[in-house]
Amino acid sequence: MSSENKAYTREHLFDFTTKVLMHMGFSADNAAECATVFLAAELRGIPTHGIIRLGDYCKLWEKGRINPMPVLKTVHESPCTAVIDGDSTIGMIPAHKAMKTAIQKAKTTGTGWVSVRNSCNFGIAGYYAMMALKEDMIGIALTNASSLVAPTFSSESMLGTNPIAVAIPALTQPPYVADFATTPINRGKFTLAAKKGEKIGFGFAQDAEGNPSDDPTVLEKGGSMLPLGGSREHGSHKGFCLGSLVDIFSGVLSGANFGPFVPPMVPYLPMPEKQTGTGLGHFFGAMRIDAFMPADEFKQRMDEWILTFRNARPAKGCDKVLIPGDPEREAEARHLREGIQLSSPVEKEMQDLSRKFGIPF
């Protein structure tokens, strides 16, 4: 990104995002909840899940594919589980409710597990997993997504990039926060390579027949992304296991759509003809540390785990081992200090939304 791009404060972008959502009919509370997650993505250096998506949500809303005034319902419940129906709204709203429910249930029984159906993209999974940290709990968040990824041995896109996030508290060290798609790279890297006229390298995608491809535009030509592992001999069947587990927990177990039937989150793609449930699905977990051992003892052990791994001998030419969560935390500190730079197309989209809705940017 050009160093000349203007940096915006978190507050500025949060305020604008909230107002755009309220213009669409979301309540102030719901709008703020969504904006918090959009901005968490920007701060943590994951702009692919940040306000770049605001325009898409507006277009989905214009097409009536997003409900700005949802009535969330708990459709199934047990002492430590629940299923929530998202009433076809933006994913952040049922996701917040579901993670809060998981935490509440964990307080009573030790662990809480909540699946969500009839939802839409929820932003970054790590945000919800991290909600458990201040309660001395381990937090887990999964979501399925519209299909881009082919199973091993297939030439057909059947799974989303289906992320897994797990947040684990430590005592004096910052928490361990893993948050990763179950593919080698995210879709943004294809777009970036195409824009630069570069190849993407092998091990990331295949063409419509299932042949290895290094063409960054192959996804628009009927190709697919590959699961983590990249090829059968390098373990892509394990990446397929991971992506499919996320799909089953998020989609099958909740009553949402699964696999190739998950609705796309972009307005220019039609809904799949067949539906196997409602909307897309998420899955959340919260586990009290002290259901296993005193929380401080565990957190001290996590400190030792983190320091042991961070101080592992670096490979030749490498600086140090990064603990999951380190890069995002460093990005957050930098963005809070220096502001958030938007790419020129995102800045232009915000200006377009500003003009369209009469909300100053």
Next chain:
Amino acid sequence: MSSENKAYTREHLFDFTTKVLMHMGFSADNAAECATVFLAAELRGIPTHGIIRLGDYCKLWEKGRINPMPVLKTVHESPCTAVIDGDSTIGMIPAHKAMKTAIQKAKTTGTGWVSVRNSCNFGIAGYYAMMALKEDMIGIALTNASSLVAPTFSSESMLGTNPIAVAIPALTQPPYVADFATTPINRGKFTLAAKKGEKIGFGFAQDAEGNPSDDPTVLEKGGSMLPLGGSREHGSHKGFCLGSLVDIFSGVLSGANFGPFVPPMVPYLPMPEKQTGTGLGHFFGAMRIDAFMPADEFKQRMDEWILTFRNARPAKGCDKVLIPGDPEREAEARHLREGIQLSSPVEKEMQDLSRKFGIPF
């Protein structure tokens, strides 16, 4: 394997394994429990975790590193969780008890989660995950193991091949059973390539300095296996997340050793000087399906999921998509029909044990 190798029935190998373990001092019940898991590995086509390990267990027992008369203790408990101390015995014994406890707790509260410390290698993780299937539950099993795998950016072995197993029931289709190490390949492939004088290819290992290596003997020369993904650009940091999550759930949360401090399961390697807990650790989960939706409705949805993926368009030159659990189930049917062929070295080791202990093989 040569087609001339003799095929043994499951009963024959089960009987011999049980008698060897009883000779070591295990009770008949405990010996049978262990033998069941050894034979499950043989039947399911995972002989690296089968009776090939019986000799190593005998040597560990001779060195006093395995307790044949364990008194298992539940050291911590909540309505849906427990921590079990394995009293330094073979992993199959506390693993059985832990999975049974998880299932029992799930019956009461919806889900059950049990970690185990002071244990040893437990065989194949998938066996325990599958114990949940007949209860209409999802089963989960994880274990840490002695270190062979370097974190991304490090040249030091810090993690085991730390497997993840998840078993999910279906209605008319066979169950979904994922059971995979969090590395691209297992260690056995290194041994096999070395024996054949072949290279292993890149993306699987690195040398002692952290340079990519295709030398199948590199692990004996201070090298390390790589996490799933293989290289940073192909997502090895995600494989590191997976391996480390398994280590934290199995080791840190139970009070076992974690990371590089996990004791080796082979008798010729010394115990690590530093200990961060007792033995190695496992983690088990059981989730009632009907804590989320009626079990038959879910299992019907799983049938549809399985058929959708199995019928995905095959890639050029491929036969069909395999659902996790398919290859192992086919191997099991074949082995039950045709018997289990042992490799010549394993057969010889059984004959040695037979002579040593005076147990007919």
